[in-house]
Amino acid sequence: MSFKTFKIDDMDLSAAEDDTILQVAREHDIFIPTLCFLEGLSPVGACRLCLVEIKGSSKLVPACVTQVQEGMEVLTNSERLQKYRRMVIEMLFSEGNHICAVCVSNGHCDLQYLAQRLGVDHNELPYLHQQKPVDASHYRFAIDHNRCVLCTRCVRVCDEIEGAHTWDVMSHGIDSQVITDLMQPWGDSETCTSCGKCIQVCPTGALFKKSKAVAEMVKEHEFLPYLKTMRETK
């Protein structure tokens, strides 16, 4: 395996050639925001929050799926990036109905944390969200589509770790939504094993335990890298 030397925010670094910019940045405590990325799941580069600048290129690249290259100079926190990241969060707020005050995940939500951390103190975009239903047909869990940011973490954990592939995505644009099986009520799903992994990896209050009231839903996803290692070494 060969090693590459490069810079992130003027810091001289080296890493294995198949390491991503995000991996190296995290190892060195350099903050790059992420939402769809989750340690233990395959990266998809969908949310665009981890976009970084590469000197000499006008194109922004997602840090979670971009490997380091020799001589690369990465900027993780330029004004341009800050602006785009805030815009991404604003678009999510425009597309969904994210009222933290009455959410099960209030105080324990990745989207809420990112909005605070990235300084989203108001939304300049019009609210376009439609009223979507809450599917509470499962005996233990429920999904509030109004709070879903379509990160597909649930889709990936169900497919890659649990192996059930109950979740998927349907439709396009603002009408997109995650579905169980062939868009059946979750409670009728024949593939769902009720393992609850999707609940734990969901970054917002979209997927939650029905027994939880406002602000009670704390997500735990530390189990993921461990499970992944166990699966791979079997």
Add this chain to the structure above:
Amino acid sequence: MAQQISINPVTRIEGHAHISIQLNDAGEVDDAHFHVTQLRGFEKLCEGRPFREMPSLTARVCGICPVSHLIASAKACDELLAVRIPETAIKLRKILNLAQMVQSHALSFFYLSAPDFLLGMDSDPAKRNIFGILEREPEMARGGIRLRQFGQQLIETLAGKRIHPAWVVPGGVNEPLTPEKRDAILAGIPEAKATTQRTLEWFKSILGDYREEISAFANFSTMFMGLVGPDNTLEFYDGQLRMMDAGGNIINPNIPPYEYQDYIGEAAEEWSYLKSPYYRPVGYPDGLYRVGPLARLNIAERAGTPLADAEMEEFKQLSLQERMSSFYFHYARLIEILHGIERIEELLHAPDILDPRVQATASANSPEGVGISEAPRGTLIHHYRIDTQGIMTWANLIIATGNNNLAMDRGVAQAAKHFVKGEKIEEGMLNRVEAVIRAFDPCLSCSTHAVGQMPLHIELLSPDGAVVDQVQR
């Protein structure tokens, strides 16, 4: 020429309202109305949401008394779960509810109404506020502020934050009490008690100066409604819902929660967004009744705590006819604060108050739930229906203030007829009309407060709508 006077907005109340006074050709008050000018729509926006969101969602009805909604809502949700709530959770909820009663009553008395008593009904409106009290009687103002702080900090200590805490949940509360927190709350009790006792003595000493107000501040015979505890003691959390007639007779000793709609109807008038609940067996609008501190003290036989019992005994020495005056809401409020502090102390010393079992968990086992509790302003009813998955299909809320709507409306007319007269309309006359509303301490939207900044705007209008005269402060 017939004229109309409009008091808009009504100041030193919680929310937005205005009062219109209709004068006849002779310049005398013909009629007056109390208009609530805002619409909230909470019953509708609850539909489609999981029922476990209801305590926090409906608490947003109010920024002053969110705890009341948390309590009534959680009780309705307990019914949906159809389980027994742990005893300790009930005690903790009771403490929280009383803490809010203390802080809300302190806000009403010291911040909103005391300026009228201390500085005078006719004093300069620019100074007739808490800052005016701070100048004239700094000790009194400080005591009131500290008393409110006691209640608010208790809420924060128990529930995590002062406004809209999420600690009360269906099935109980989500965190037990620690010994440190208990001791921190207990440490504040002696001062709160002393302040209340001092204020009560002072208030009783000035009652004689307000004979005229006592006689004309919504002083009429009505029914009263409220909860009472075992042995007919004051009760804010549980107990039996009771109705008393103007002669002091208990006409319904125990209205079953699920049958409240057989007893309480809700009428809508075109001049107000606030519905007018009435006692159904008597009909509308004669079935008006009052709720809140005055109603509770009239209905309950005693407080159930020593200091408040003594005060209540003294209060009960007033004739029933006297106790019909809404001016005594203030008096009743102070006695309730004293009772609240005593009861909080008693509950904190309960042997099981630190028990970690504070939440029962269950699914949505019942299609319907009714939760009734006493908010600072009176009886509060939350009524929910859910589908088999626990999604809300229907909600009905009867807010404490709403119960008093008919009485406030009639009280405004009574006070206007008594005080507003003569060639020139004095500001002090109109302040007395507003003060009737303040006696009820209505919580109209509950979120807006302005001290000494809301202008009182009075317009004298001719029948064709032209402004004949206006006064602005």
